Amino acid sequence: MSYRIKSGDTLSGIASRYKTSVSALMKANPQIKDANKIYAGKSLNIPGSRDSFDHGPTRPGGNRPTGGGRPTGGAQGPAPTGGTPSRGPGGSPFDIARSHLGKNAGSLKLEKNGVGAEMEDWVPNNVNCANFVSGVLEQAGQIKNSQHHNAVVGLAANLDKDPNFKRVPLSQAKPGDVVSMKTPGGHHVVLFAGWKNGKPEFIGSNNVNRDGSQRISMTQMNYPIMSIHQYRG
Structure with a gap:
């Protein structure tokens, strides 16, 4: 997610708003060298702030999302049933x-x-x-x-x-x-x-x-x- 810095914004305030940290913001925005110096009008990358698998209503006695289903498989999980897996030089x-x-x-x-x-x-x-x-x-x-x-x-x-x-x-x-x-x-x-x-x-x-x-x-x-x-x- 990209955020356009406004006049009066502080990095700590933005971090609090998007439930992240100043350190994470600085790592996601290497152009920032000083946490106390950000400039209105510049774009800021918010690290993973809205990249999530949201919980739906929970089942009785559990806390798993009904929309996402229950995880399946053991240490290796079941074999795929959708054709030959794609592969790269390092494997599938x-x-x-x-x-x-x-x-x-x-x-x-x-x-x-x-x-x-x-x-x-x-x-x-x-x-x-x-x-x-x-x-x-x-x-x-x-x-x-x-x-x-x-x-x-x-x-x-x-x-x-x-x-x-x-x-x-x-x-x-x-x-x-x-x-x-x-x-x-x-x-x-x-x-x-x-x-x-x-x-x-x-x-x-x-x-x-x-x-x-x-x-x-x-x-x-x-x-x-x-x-x-x-x-x-």
């Missing part, structure tokens, strides 16, 4: 993501190897969806580190510019394709995981923990799809 994004099922995003991004090493530590634990998907795509060798983005719309824009990716309809999606969605509170990005009982499943960093933080899980979601990017490299 679907297989890479599936190997992390059940892990909390906050713990994963602190790992020193693999996807965790590609994720950025400063991203808040309730908005890691684009951070996770970017990390998976990097591990698969489908994008470079410079294409990593912690905002859904930013990642989609980077994939639009990449000639190795092409937008496809859901009917042509393969496991590992990047799916960007519109949610009531903003945006969410996951990887297509195949079909189950005639409905699409997705794997990604989702807000399924009781405290609202994210965990890698496989779910069925009913949110409008904005784009599906398929790797053709």
Whole structure:
């Protein structure tokens, strides 16, 4: 999300308004060298402020969203039923993501190897969806580190510019394709995981923990799809 700075704004005030921190804002806006010096009229990148998988009404006795469905699969999860997974030089994004099922995003991004090493530590634990998907795509060798983005719309824009990716309809999606969605509170990005009982499943960093933080899980979601990017490299 981009915010245009107004006269009288302070970085701490903006951070409080968008439920982030001054440190996170400065990391997302490397052009800011002094937290006390921001200028009216300039654009500010708000890190992941509206990139979330919003909770719908809860089920009795639980705190899981009815719109997103219940996570499925164990440590490796079920095999995909949507065709051959897309692959990059480093492997299949679907297989890479599936190997992390059940892990909390906050713990994963602190790992020193693999996807965790590609994720950025400063991203808040309730908005890691684009951070996770970017990390998976990097591990698969489908994008470079410079294409990593912690905002859904930013990642989609980077994939639009990449000639190795092409937008496809859901009917042509393969496991590992990047799916960007519109949610009531903003945006969410996951990887297509195949079909189950005639409905699409997705794997990604989702807000399924009781405290609202994210965990890698496989779910069925009913949110409008904005784009599906398929790797053709």
